[in-house]
Amino acid sequence: MRSDRHQSAPLGLKIAAAAGLLFLHLPILLIFVYAFTMEEKSYQWPPPGLTTQWLAVAWNRPDVWSALGLSVKVAAVSTAIAMVLGTLCAAAVSQTKFFGREVISLLVILPIALPGIITGIALRSAFSLAEIPFSFWTIILGHATFCVVVVYNNAVARFRRTSGSLIEASMDLGADGFQTFRYVILPNIGTALLAGGMLAFALSFDEVIVTTFTAGQQQTLPIWMLEELVRPRQRPVTNVVAMVVVLVTFLPILAAYYLTRDGDQVAGSGK
Amino acid sequence: MTTAVSFEKVSRHFGAVRAVDAVDLDIRPGEFFAMLGPSGSGKTTCLRLIAGFEQPTAGSISIFGERAEGVPPYRRNVNTVFQDYALFPHLNVLDNVAYGLMVKGVGRTERAKQAEDALKLVQLPGYGARRPSQLSGGQRQRVALARALVNKPRVLLLDEPLGALDLKLRENMQEELKLLQRALGITFVFVTHDQGEALSMADRVAVFNDGRIMQIGTPQDIYERPQTRFVADFVGSSNVLSPDFVARYSGKRRWASLRPEKIRLAEKAGQGVAGTVRARSFLGATNRFTVDAEGTRLHVITPAGQPVPEDGADVSLVWLPADLHLMDEPA
Numbered sequence: 296m297r298s299d300r301h302q303s304a305p306l307g308l309k310i311a312a313a314a315g316l317l318f319l320h321l322p323i324l325l326i327f328v329y330a331f332t333m334e335e336k337s338y339q340w341p342p343p344g345l346t347t348q349w350l351a352v353a354w355n356r357p358d359v360w361s362a363l364g365l366s367v368k369v370a371a372v373s374t375a376i377a378m379v380l381g382t383l384c385a386a387a388v389s390q391t392k393f394f395g396r397e398v399i400s401l402l403v404i405l406p407i408a409l410p411g412i413i414t415g416i417a418l419r420s421a422f423s424l425a426e427i428p429f430s431f432w433t434i435i436l437g438h439a440t441f442c443v444v445v446v447y448n449n450a451v452a453r454f455r456r457t458s459g460s461l462i463e464a465s466m467d468l469g470a471d472g473f474q475t476f477r478y479v480i481l482p483n484i485g486t487a488l489l490a491g492g493m494l495a496f497a498l499s500f501d502e503v504i505v506t507t508f509t510a511g512q513q514q515t516l517p518i519w520m521l522e523e524l525v526r527p528r529q530r531p532v533t534n535v536v537a538m539v540v541v542l543v544t545f546l547p548i549l550a551a552y553y554l555t556r557d558g559d560q561v562a563g564s565g566k
Numbered sequence: 567m568t569t570a571v572s573f574e575k576v577s578r579h580f581g582a583v584r585a586v587d588a589v590d591l592d593i594r595p596g597e598f599f600a601m602l603g604p605s606g607s608g609k610t611t612c613l614r615l616i617a618g619f620e621q622p623t624a625g626s627i628s629i630f631g632e633r634a635e636g637v638p639p640y641r642r643n644v645n646t647v648f649q650d651y652a653l654f655p656h657l658n659v660l661d662n663v664a665y666g667l668m669v670k671g672v673g674r675t676e677r678a679k680q681a682e683d684a685l686k687l688v689q690l691p692g693y694g695a696r697r698p699s700q701l702s703g704g705q706r707q708r709v710a711l712a713r714a715l716v717n718k719p720r721v722l723l724l725d726e727p728l729g730a731l732d733l734k735l736r737e738n739m740q741e742e743l744k745l746l747q748r749a750l751g752i753t754f755v756f757v758t759h760d761q762g763e764a765l766s767m768a769d770r771v772a773v774f775n776d777g778r779i780m781q782i783g784t785p786q787d788i789y790e791r792p793q794t795r796f797v798a799d800f801v802g803s804s805n806v807l808s809p810d811f812v813a814r815y816s817g818k819r820r821w822a823s824l825r826p827e828k829i830r831l832a833e834k835a836g837q838g839v840a841g842t843v844r845a846r847s848f849l850g851a852t853n854r855f856t857v858d859a860e861g862t863r864l865h866v867i868t869p870a871g872q873p874v875p876e877d878g879a880d881v882s883l884v885w886l887p888a889d890l891h892l893m894d895e896p897a
Contacts, residue, residue, distance in 0.1 A: 463619055464652035466639040468666035468717065478669070482656040 323541065330534035338530065349531040359536060362519035369431070369515060370499040373438035374446075377495045378488060380439070381446030386480075389454035390462070403447050406440040414440055415508030422509070429511025437509035438502060442495035449491030453484045486554045493547035500544055516540060568631045570595045570721055570753040571616055576625035577777075578611050585611040587777035588625070593721075593755060595630075598747050600764035601757045603774030604800065609757045612774075613723050616755065617646050630720055640669075645714035646723040649730070651706045653698035659685070659709050660694030666717040684712040687746070704735045715750070724756035728763060740767055761801045765789060773797050790825075793894045798823035803865065805829075811862050812892070815839065820892045826854070826867040828889035831881055838884035839864075843875045857883060 304312075330349060332342035353359055387393075388400050406414055418437050427433065461483070465475040503517045510518060516536065523533040573591035577584065586608045593599045601609035614620040615627060618639035627634040629644060645666070653662050660681050661668075667677035678694075685691055688708035698706055707727065714722055727743070728736045744767050747754045758764050764771045765785040773780045773788060773796075781788060781797045792798035795806045804823040813819045832838045841859030849867075853874045857864045864883060868874065875881050 458650065458652060460648050460650055460652035461654060463617075463639070464646070464648055464654070465665070465669075466619075467617060467644075467646045468669065468713065469640045470665075470669040471638075471640050474669045478665070479654060 326534050326537050326541070330531055330538050332531055332534075335529055335531060349529075349535050352529060353532045353535040356532065358514070358519065359532070362514045362516045363536075363539075365431075365434075365513060366500055366516040369434050369438060370496045372435050373442045373499045374492050374495045376435065376439045377442035377446045378492050381443045381491065381495075382450050382484070382488060384443070385447050385450035385454050389451050390459060400451075404444055407444040411441075411502070411504035412508075415505040418505070419508040429509065429513070431513070433509045433511070434506055434513065434515065437505040438499040441502075441505070442499055445494045445498060446488065446491035449487040449494070450484055453487035457483045490551035490554050493551040497544040497547050501540060568595070569593060569628075570597065570630060571755065572628045573612070573615075574626045574628075576612075576615065576622045576627055578608075578615060578620055579623045584777045586615065586622075589777075589779055591772065591779065591782070593753060594770075595753055596751050598744065598754045598767060598769045599756070600768035600771045601755065601774060602759070602761060602764040602771050602801070604759060607774035608777040609759075609772075609774045610725060611777075613646075613725055613755065613757050616721065617644055617723055618642050643717075643719055644721045644723060645717050645719040646725065647707070647710045647714050647727050649725040649727075651698075651710040653706055653709055653713070655698055657698075658694060659690070659696050659698065659701070662698065662709060663694075663713045663716055665713065680716055681712070684716040685709075687715065688712045689742075703730050704739070707731065707739070711746075715752075719752065721753045721755060724754065726757055726759070728758075728760075736763075743767065765801070773801065775800070791891055792823050795821055795823075795893065795895055798891075798893065805864050807862065807890075812890070816887065816890055816892070818892060821895045823891045823893060824864070824885060824889060826865040827852075829864065829866045829883050829885050831866075831868070831873075831875065832884045834882075838882045840880065840882050843877055843879045843881055846874060846877060857881060859883065 328342060329338055331345045331347060332339070333344035333346050334342060384399070384403055388396055388403075415437065418433075418440075422429070422433055457480075461479055462475055465479045466472075470478060501517050502515075503521065506515050506518055514522070517540075520533050520536060520540075523530070523536075569592045571591070571593040573589050576586060576589045576591075578586040589608070589612065591612070601612055603609045611620060615622055616629065616634075618634065618637060622635060629642065634642065654665065657665070660678060663681040663684050664672075664677040667680060672680070682691070682694060685693060688711050690705060690708050690712065693701070693705070693709070698709065701709065707730070711727075724743075728739050731739060740763060743754070743756075756767070765788070768785060770782060770784055771788050772782045775796050781793045783791075788797065788801050792801060792804065798804040798806050802825065804825050807822045807824055809819040809821055812822045816822070839859045841857040841864065844856045844858050844863070846853065846855040848870070851870055852867050853870055853872070854865065854867050855874065857866055866883065
């Protein structure tokens, strides 16, 4: 959105805005700087010297790889589950009217509104009550609770903008349910699903709180980083990994932003 | 002779609302059939029952002799032109028109050829590459028509097809639809709340009110011989005369309809019905005024050019006895 007014903002406002942005982003830059420091035991400022050796050290640590591998797998599977369930739920809530529709809508969104610690504790006690041992799938279950929400939110917004008569038109022209989904619904909600999926992936990838309660002895990448910070040895390795996490989560979010920005054309507005 | 669409005691209830209530209906093959009624009268639900988007709560529907209950929309040889056209925004015009052929598995070149032919039929040749968003309302409507017709339906359903068009375009499309229907010989069923549209286009009209059909007949029938007060008033805003009033002038105590254009001003005072002119308006080709005759308001329409009485003038009104149409509705 552009304002037609071109007059410049007052100096004070400019300084405040710059200060605010610096406050938000300077710490992230510091993480990048410490990834290259010579000193490994404490975070000393200024860094005594710069080196790229920690990239190689991090590369050769098997615990980094196993944590990264687990995180990627968890994020991928949670996202896949969320995309299927979130889309189905969004379709049901936006396309049909049934008793309890608003309640279901609220219940689906609730996990993201609840503090993670509550979701975590709830899941943990549920698992122990049902005597389910911690596994890859318990982490997935925890992550899916909030991944479904982001996919659902994206999909439901797009469904609402897609005219219901498009689906009827497709059926009327001889397409069965599957064909209608493939040729009409998917092209209309595709970018919203992609954006939701990417957000879900990013959320899952750096999730700590729920994971703490549902992972048992397994280490996802964020959990591994927390543990590393306690040990005063090879600290910059954590920073190297942190840098990678920032990039891995930032790129999909950026992509999601660009993809949905162009999707503003309202489907079914053909009046 | 089989019927194109047949309703037997068809009802569709939504909870306590009887959207369609025990409707009997026979639509003949090749007919241009109009369902006319105010909004909420059940006409659109009837259309959706034929298309298969709704299932009847009770009764049975058959389309060309085949039972239609439980048959999903995609297995009915019936196509719909939607009120909002419902063109697929992610497809261009050609792919929109070819959609029905594509899902049936017709090859790419063949369906492109048939779609182009359908676009020619609706006078939009060469528009295939455009997006629906680049078309005007009238063009979108033609695309929606082509998209339905390319499937060679046995019945074409049109839901308020001209509702979103401006007056001039609407008049052109009325004529075009009529010609198209004659040329193709397909049964057209269209829903409208515009009585002028129904009368000018349809072979037969069904007038709906409160989920029931009030009267079915040719436009002339409906207009000249309305059976109920509702039909008389809804179609052409007739003067609906109370049994008491009618008893005074025709001797029978029945509700009656008297078309405003059938009433004339008496040349001599003392003739016919005396009254006072209350309001006048100039409508271009005609003049319209309201006369208060002993408590009954009569609308009168006279051709422009004839003298129009002043507001408040005392006049006498006359009509031919045959023009006073007695209705079936009990007094």
